[in-house]
Amino acid sequence: FSFAIGYALGLKKINSKKKVFTILGDGELQEGEIWEGAMFSSHHNLNNLCAIIDYNKLQSDEKVKNIINVEPLKQKWLSFGWKVLSIDGHNYHQIKKVIDNFFKKHQKKPTLIIANTIKGKGVSFMENNPAFHGAAPSDDQLAQALKELEVKA
Numbered sequence: 001f002s003f004a005i006g007y008a009l010g011l012k013k014i015n016s017k018k019k020v021f022t023i024l025g026d027g028e029l030q031e032g033e034i035w036e037g038a039m040f041s042s043h044h045n046l047n048n049l050c051a052i053i054d055y056n057k058l059q060s061d062e063k064v065k066n067i068i069n070v071e072p073l074k075q076k077w078l079s080f081g082w083k084v085l086s087i088d089g090h091n092y093h094q095i096k097k098v099i100d101n102f103f104k105k106h107q108k109k110p111t112l113i114i115a116n117t118i119k120g121k122g123v124s125f126m127e128n129n130p131a132f133h134g135a136a137p138s139d140d141q142l143a144q145a146l147k148e149l150e151v152k153a
Contacts, residue, residue, distance in 0.1 A: 001028075001037045001051065007040070008049040008110075015122045016048075019103065027059025030068040035080070040111075043083030047107040050099075054089065056119040073114060073149050082112045089115030122149050 004022035011018050029032060033114070041049055056066050062068060077084045087094040098113050119133070120126030123145040126137075137145060144153075 001034055004051070005037050005041050005046065007018065008046045009044055011048055012044070012046065016025050019048050021052065022097075023054060025056050025059070026053055026057060026064050026073075027067070027114060029053070029070045029073075036139070038077065038080040038082065041110040045108075046110045050102050051110070052113045052115055054116060054117055055114050056117045056128075058130045058133065060103040060118045060133050063130070077112045082110050083107065084112045084114065086116065089117035092123055097123065108121040116131060124148060 001022055001024060004020050008020040011020065024034065040137055053073075059067060070076070074084050074086065085098050087098055089095070096117070102111055120129060125141065126132045126145065
């Protein structure tokens, strides 16, 4: 996030029309660096910056809300002066639409896209299961996952 903010600021300083995208995990939002960056981006009117939060509400081995609750998420980012949009992060049409609009329309402030997702979507034993955060499935689980996702091995 910090790198994206610095890059967006640098592009503004040289009057570049380029846009900067960054992806954040919802567990990552518990870090102070994120909120400092959110304030900085708005203060410096980084309207060329778009952050996308993968909002699946899980981190490492627990629900985000049980570690440090980040709600009310939308209101927090709005209070920091960001434009906030919420989408289904599994819907390619919604993703394309918000990104296309970010490129086409002149933004007045930094943009945040809350992409509501389900960790492990489409695989019965992985969906919303923090045990699969960074863990590889067994050979049998892999075969089952590929079958459920209708992927031919």
